[in-house]
Amino acid sequence: MTNDAGASASTSVRVLIVEDEWVVAIDVRDCLEALGFSVVAIAASGEEAIIKARELRPDIVFMDIRLEGEMDGIQAAQQIWNELQIPIIYATGYSDKATVDRAIATEPFGYVLKPIKESDLYAAITLALQQQARAIQFREDRKWMATILKAIGDGVIVTDTQSQVKYLNLVAESLTGWQLQEALNRPLSQVLPLCDEQTQVPIENPVTQVLQTDEIAYLVNPVLLTRKDGSQILVADSAAPIRDDEGVVTGAVMVFRDVTNRQSLQEQSFSILRAQLLEQEMQELQRLAQLKDAFLRTVSHELRSPLANIKMVIHLLEINLNRQRLSPSESEVDSQSQQIEQYLTILREECDQELNLVNDLLDLQRLEAEETPIExxxxxxxxxxxxxxxxxxxxxxxxxxxxxxxxxxxxxxxxxxxxxxxxxxxxxxxxxxxxxxxxxxxxxxxxxxxxxxxxxxxxxxxxxxxxxxxxxxxxxxxxxxxxxxxxxxxxxxxxxxxxxxxxxxxxxxxxxxxxxxxxxxxxxxxxxx
Missing domain, CATH: 3.30.565.10 (Histidine kinase-like ATPase, C-terminal domain)
Structure with missing residues (x-):
């Protein structure tokens, strides 16, 4: 059963089914189509699934873990994700710990147990699509920020609170003579040694002042930068603190440029422009951090309800198992009951651990938003x-x-x-x-x-x-x-x-x-x- 709203929202979603039992595959296809999803193909093996995924590029792959052949569902899912970045939802009638651990290692977007219910299938695909959309947006934002930093005409260096280098853009590499991989985790004083133009006496880097005062710092006059090869250029620079969501300083960003052949008036204009650009970059970094928190908050709320339902079902299964154990007619299946009980214990412990994680995430979000009441x-x-x-x-x-x-x-x-x-x-x-x-x-x-x-x-x-x-x-x-x-x-x-x-x-x-x-x-x- 489904509703028109759900079907309308999912008509553009294309699903590849990977199932080696044809009857089950047809049942899943009918269920998906009833929900409004489009089934682009059915694959019966891991190898076939990879070929069809490359050819059809579906939005979701619904993957049975246990497949006949040399490649099982987990191996196929891993290759599809690594190569095509298509979200995977696992389906299986098995829930042993070893299988679950292998599946979790591939970072799937969902996990549905057989026999498959229409509501579970719809919830799993909807949540997977939401997660994929947020992940794509986050990657694009990071890529966009990296592109901006590379394209900036000034040198940019990022450090941690210990003044150790964590990032250089291409201009900074050119000005200092250090490549990013060479400079990574080195003291800033080694990568960017500064000295007075007249006396050649080493001077304090603005980053040191920033980390001490938590405020933006500027060099009043240009200073000499000794490059890696020993040559010197005249530079002007400024530095600003990097703060996390709580306002705590986690490092500093320094912007500098070669002013050897520039006039004083030009330097002042560029200083203003550089400060404005630095402020924009900081705002963008904060926006990305807020996106991350919003993603965690949404996922936590989405996961809490199904986890609570799973925990309730585990409890009901344990009650039924205890009733069977008390029945004399069931005495011959004691060993089977013990095995079922062992599986239930694993499932309960894993469910409790995930529920604790979700609760902790929600508690942290409430505390950070100052929404937690104090009694x-x-x-x-x-x-x-x-x-x-x-x-x-x-x-x-x-x-x-x-x-x-x-x-x-x-x-x-x-x-x-x-x-x-x-x-x-x-x-x-x-x-x-x-x-x-x-x-x-x-x-x-x-x-x-x-x-x-x-x-x-x-x-x-x-x-x-x-x-x-x-x-x-x-x-x-x-x-x-x-x-x-x-x-x-x-x-x-x-x-x-x-x-x-x-x-x-x-x-x-x-x-x-x-x-x-x-x-x-x-x-x-x-x-x-």
Whole structure:
């Protein structure tokens, strides 16, 4: 069943069906055509699917994973995507973990289980087309920005907060004598050494001033640039900070030009033009960042409802499985029931993980948009910490860890959002248990520092490399090879922790030394939120 609106919206969408069971393929074709989609062809093998995809260039490929022949659906889908960038939606009656893992590795746009329902098929194709449209727009925007930077008549250099080079355009390569790949991650002072024209004394690069003041900086007078080959040219330049969505400076962009043969009046005109161009570039970079956030927000909302439905269906299947196990007539299928239960466990865990990811993304978006309500409560700090840490004592013992809690006899009442703070403390304790080796100690302590509560969670036996510390609160960032218990994660936990603490008017920072990691939180006892 379908409706006229849905059919009208999908008439221009061309679908290639890849299915080696002809009856199933015809059924899917009829279903797609009833929904208003156009089926351009049916392929019975992976090899045939690749040929037809090249020839017909469909908008969507509906791919059965299990295909007869030397190439299965996953291999065919990978080649089609790599070569033609056509979105793939998988269809299969199998949902074992190995198959799912192989399918996920190819980054499909959808996944439909057999027997196929019309509503599931329509939802999968619609979502895939939306994702593809946003991805194409994002790639075009990036390509457009790269083209602008290459076409600018001035040299452009981008650095991170450590003044290490991250990008040079073609003009910058020509002026400095450095190629992008040679200059990448080198100190800016090495790629762009500047000195006074008269004294030849090295001078401070404007980027250094920008990173210290967070403001645009200009060179008052032209200076000498020593190129890679040792020759010198007279340059004038300016630099501006690069900010993320939260206004935090993440680097700097420097624009400069050769003024060896130019007059002073021309320099002033170009300075104004360069500043305007720099401002336009910054606005465009911010627009691209907003596009990224809008994409994540839309996808998160689109995924949450089907994931919740999947979780409910898993629960119903488990109830039916338990009823069958209690029935004497079903005793001979115990081994089969155990296998089904194992598949359900895998499906439930994967569903929970994806649902947690979607919820974390939505929570981050609400916090960034300042749309999260705060429920202020009077909190007995000692009692609150004791209740939470008691839950983690058993987990620590199972992993041969020790969890110690040090609290003063009295602490002032804390007025804050208890649910948000509980989520923060659980995330930090979960991480501590995850990364602490057996035989080591996890410590939770609290104290009053003036009018603020200081809460410290530390764990021994592990140390975060110094170069990783600045990125520890970044979205999706995880320290490589650090998950001792191989529990996995989304890389959003600590990003969400920092957002929540900041949202409550507090601060959090991390330190690591002497084989120990320490997270320190400070919160006002009386919330001013």
């Amino acid at each position: 202020l409560t009077s909190i007995e700090v000692g009692e609150w910490i004791a209740q939470i840490t008691e839950v983690y004592q058993e987990r620590a013992q199972e992993r041969q860890q020790r969890l110690d809690v040090f609290l003063p006899s009295t602490l002032p009442i804390l007025v804050s959002d208890i649910l948000m703070l509980t989520r923060v403390l659980r995330e930090l304790l979960t991480n501590a248990c995850k990364y602490t080796p057996p035989g080591e100690v996890i410590t939770v302590s609290a104290e009053s520092v003036g009018e603020r509560l200081r809460l410290v969670i530390r764990n021994s036996g592990v140390e975060i490399p110094e170069e990783e510390l600045p990125r520890i609160f970044d979205k999706f960032y995880r320290i490589p090879g650090s998950d001792r218990w191989t529990q996995g994660g989304t890389g959003l936990g600590l990003a969400l922790v920092k957002k929540q603490i900041t949202y409550l008017g507090g601060s959090i920072h991390v330190e690591s030394s002497a084989n120990e990691v320490r997270f320190a939180i400070e919160l006002p006892f009386t919330s001013g939120v």
